[in-house]
Structure formats: C-alpha cells, structure tokens
Amino acid sequence: MTTLDYRDRALHLERVALAAVAELFGTPCYVYSRAAIEAAYRAYDSAFGAAAHRVCYAVKANSNLAVLNVLARLGAGFDVVSGGELARVLRAGGKANQVVFSGVGKSTEELCQALAAGIACFNVESAAELERLNQVATELGLRAPVALRVNPDVDAGTHPYISTGLKENKFGIPADDALALYRCAASLPGLRVCGVACHIGAQMTDLAPLREAAGRIAALRLALLAENIAIDHVDLGGGLGIAYRDEVVPSAADYAAAISEPFAGSRVEISIEPGRSIVGPAGVLLTRVEYLKPGAGRNFAIIDAAMNDLLRPALYDAHHAVFPLRQAGGQTKVWELVGPVCESGDFLAHARSLALAEGDVLALRDAGAYGFAMSSNYNTRPRPPEVMVDGDKAYLIRARETLDDLWRGEEMLAN
Incomplete structure (x- = not known):
C-alpha cells in the first residue's frame, strides 16, 4: 500500500504533510504510517484464506510500543528474540500465547521469563539449548512447547549478513541432525514437541528458495509423524522482501501459495514471521541539509541524520530512495548524502541527483524496518523521535532523547 506521495508539490504520508512533521518534531525524525502497517499485515493474514495459519510479526524490525499495539489490535502473533522484546510485546497488549521465541543465545533468565509468561513455542537452535530448556522447565514443573529450528541448507541469494539458511550460518540445527535431536526432545520430560521451524534469510524476493525450504520441512514432518512425533505447526520464517530500488516482489498471496503447497x-x-515487509515501506526518516560542500571529485550534502540514526547503508551498503519534502525544481547535482559522525563510513546515500539548498528537508523511504531499532548514541548523539500518522493526524510515539537520557546511570569516581 502506497501512503507516501506528493500533493500540491508537498510530500505527504497518508494525509499529513511531512514538512509539518519536521517543523513540529524537528529532524532527524522517523515517521510511520498506521494505514500502511495495517494493510501489510492484513495482506499476509488474508493470503492464507481459511487455512490454519499464524502471522507472527518479527519484533526486531521495529519494536516501538505503538507499532506493536497496532498489530496486537489486529490479532497478530509475535516473533521475539530476547526477553526485552517479549516484555515489550506484553506491555503493548500482545498475547503471550501468540508469541514464538527464536534466537541462538536464550539465557536461563529469558527461558524462565518466557515459560512463566506461557508463550506459544520456543524455536530451539541447538542441542545445548534443548538440554537447558528441559532442565529449566523441569525445575519449574512445566513442559516447554518446542520446535527445532532446522537449517535446510538452502541459499536464499541475499546479502551474506542476512543469510540464515546455509550450513555455515550460526542459526539452526543441521538438517542431517534434526531427526535424532527430535527423538531426544520427545523423550525429555520438560519438553512438549509441537512444531518444526526454519528461516533461510531476509529480504527475499524469489519464491524458489522459499518453496524448496518448505518442501524439505514437509519431508521432515512426514518422517517425524512416521515415528509418532506429533507436529501441529510448521514455522517457515520471515516474509517477503521489499522494493528498496527496483526489486520485483511477489504478492503476499503468491508467497502464501508457494510455502503452503507442500502441506496441501x-x-x-x-x-x-514477517517484519521488514510489514513496517519497512510504512516508514520514512526525515533529515535536514546542514551544509553543501561541492568539490572537484564529489559533492557532499552534509545532513543532520547519521549512521547512528540509520545504520543500514553503512552496514549493508543498503539503498534508500531519497525525496525532497517540496518539489521546488532547480538545478540538480549528484550528491553524496553524509552525516556528521566522525567516520568515513557515515553515509546515508551515494550519488543521488537532487536539487538541494541548505535547510532543505529530505525523506529517506522504506526506513520503517531496522532503522530506529538499530540506532545508537555513537558520538553522544541523542536518538531521534518517532511519530505515527493516522489519516490527517500525527502522534509522537517516542520523544527525542535528551543528553540527560544519554548519561543516566553513569557515575564519576568520587576521588
């Protein structure tokens, strides 16, 4: 759903002029569209029709309480990878029995927290984790619902930093070891085997690897049923990628059909467990041009947002389309959009043709996922505010940090 467009030469998100948001809340600033979030979730939910399914939003993509609450109201489940994310989901109104807990390094404290909350399932990623979960659950007099996250060794064809389904990745249990470990899990008193999980990577735009992974999980499920190990659900991991540049992304309906086919x-x-595709296109990052620094080799536009605000370009060389808030025309130049952080890697966009003047405000598109969630206070920079628009209204959903926020909890030596 497209909620970002120009009206009377002014860029709007839904019916809110982004220039008004920048004026009211300052820059840098993250802005999200409620309508876009809801439409993306509903597309996944409706794609499966009447078939039994659960859409668990991947909280790591954007964990703002307002975002989680919007999804909880729609009946979403949640995929968490830390005790902090679980606490956020519950604080935002999510139901514990709709939560799956993934991740390779769950601590004993996190296992206890999730068991006490009554989550739907633990996606277990190693034999060592399985043993610890059994011990913790047994000591608490509980049986933990578990699925093994099986690594199907399918190449997703994505950036190596977000590939998770190959045997050289840290995630999951090798497919060759899965059957034996399931037998072990079924014999342990503190565990209740209930599912099979896999996740082969993020930013997927090709259905073939997803279809292949689903087929391998379907074959494992049949092998488990043959040994009387009951499986009531299969967790097929993240959703689709998004069109950051010119990617052709399948529809949610085509995606659902592809991964469901082996289980017909x-x-x-x-x-x-979609995350990026639900919140990514729903968000923009607003940033103001502080200085223009044309040069013989490159022209630099120094903006007030930096790699600490949006890490993806520096980390992945990721591409975010850039739009001026006002279509003013004028002579264009090719600019490097760089931030004020003291690192040569501090850039948000390379070689963009824009007509710029100092003081202009720009919007970086598709910044709703892995934007604020990966931000930091590097160079003692307060993190930006977050705003959600709903129709013609804009709501502050996280205040800009203050310097006092940054050093709260720090102490100087007495002498």
Whole structure:
C-alpha cells in the first residue's frame, strides 16, 4: 500500500504533510504510517484464506510500543528474540500465547521469563539449548512447547549478513541432525514437541528458495509423524522482501501459495514471521541539509541524520530512495548524502541527483524496518523521535532523547 506521495508539490504520508512533521518534531525524525502497517499485515493474514495459519510479526524490525499495539489490535502473533522484546510485546497488549521465541543465545533468565509468561513455542537452535530448556522447565514443573529450528541448507541469494539458511550460518540445527535431536526432545520430560521451524534469510524476493525450504520441512514432518512425533505447526520464517530500488516482489498471496503447497491436504498450521515487509515501506526518516560542500571529485550534502540514526547503508551498503519534502525544481547535482559522525563510513546515500539548498528537508523511504531499532548514541548523539500518522493526524510515539537520557546511570569516581 502506497501512503507516501506528493500533493500540491508537498510530500505527504497518508494525509499529513511531512514538512509539518519536521517543523513540529524537528529532524532527524522517523515517521510511520498506521494505514500502511495495517494493510501489510492484513495482506499476509488474508493470503492464507481459511487455512490454519499464524502471522507472527518479527519484533526486531521495529519494536516501538505503538507499532506493536497496532498489530496486537489486529490479532497478530509475535516473533521475539530476547526477553526485552517479549516484555515489550506484553506491555503493548500482545498475547503471550501468540508469541514464538527464536534466537541462538536464550539465557536461563529469558527461558524462565518466557515459560512463566506461557508463550506459544520456543524455536530451539541447538542441542545445548534443548538440554537447558528441559532442565529449566523441569525445575519449574512445566513442559516447554518446542520446535527445532532446522537449517535446510538452502541459499536464499541475499546479502551474506542476512543469510540464515546455509550450513555455515550460526542459526539452526543441521538438517542431517534434526531427526535424532527430535527423538531426544520427545523423550525429555520438560519438553512438549509441537512444531518444526526454519528461516533461510531476509529480504527475499524469489519464491524458489522459499518453496524448496518448505518442501524439505514437509519431508521432515512426514518422517517425524512416521515415528509418532506429533507436529501441529510448521514455522517457515520471515516474509517477503521489499522494493528498496527496483526489486520485483511477489504478492503476499503468491508467497502464501508457494510455502503452503507442500502441506496441501494436511491440517498443520503454517506460521510465518514477517517484519521488514510489514513496517519497512510504512516508514520514512526525515533529515535536514546542514551544509553543501561541492568539490572537484564529489559533492557532499552534509545532513543532520547519521549512521547512528540509520545504520543500514553503512552496514549493508543498503539503498534508500531519497525525496525532497517540496518539489521546488532547480538545478540538480549528484550528491553524496553524509552525516556528521566522525567516520568515513557515515553515509546515508551515494550519488543521488537532487536539487538541494541548505535547510532543505529530505525523506529517506522504506526506513520503517531496522532503522530506529538499530540506532545508537555513537558520538553522544541523542536518538531521534518517532511519530505515527493516522489519516490527517500525527502522534509522537517516542520523544527525542535528551543528553540527560544519554548519561543516566553513569557515575564519576568520587576521588
């Protein structure tokens, strides 16, 4: 759903002029569209029709309480990877029995927290974790619902930093070891085997690897059923990628059909964990041009947002389209959009043709996922505010940090 467009030469998100948001809340500033978030979730939810399914939003993409609450109101489940994310989901109104807990390094404290909350399932990623979870659950007099996250060794064809389904990745249990470890899990008193999980990577725009991974999980499920190990759900990981540049992204309906095909005729519930595709296109990062620094080799536009605000370009060389808030025309030049952080890697966009003047405000598109969630206070820079627009209204959903926020909890030596 496109909620970002120009009206009377002014860039709007839904019916809110982004220039008004920049004036009211300052820059840098993250702004999200409620309508876009809701439409993206509903597209996944409706894609499965009447078939048993669960859409668990990947909280790591954007964990703002208002974003989580919008999704909780729609009946979403949640995929968490830390005790902090679980606490956020519950604080935002999410239901514990709709939460799956993934991640390779769950601590004993986090396992206890999740068991006490009554989550839907632990996606277990190693034999060592399985043993610890069994011990913790047994000591608490509980049985932990578990799925093994199986690494199907399928190449997702994405950036190596976000590939998770190959045997050289840290995630999951090798497919060759899965059956034996399931037998072990089924024998342990503190565990209740209930599912199979996999996740082969993020920013997927090709259905073939997803279809292949689903087929391998379907074959494992049948092998488990043959050994009387009951499986009530399969968790097939993240959702689709998004069109940062010119990627062709399948529809949610085509995605659901592709991953569901190997389970046709069964009553198994299919779970997915989309994050980026729900919130990524819903958000923009607003930033102001502080200085223009043309040069013989490159022209630099020094903006007030930096790598600490949006890490993706520096970390992944990621591309975010850039739009001026006002279509003013004028002579264009090719600019490097760089921030004030003292690092040569502090850039937000390379070689963009823009007509710029100092003081102009720009919007970086598709910044709703892994934007604020990965931000930091590097160079003692307060993190930006977050705003959500709903129709013609804009709401502050996180205040800009102050310097006092940054050093709260720090102490100087007495002498």
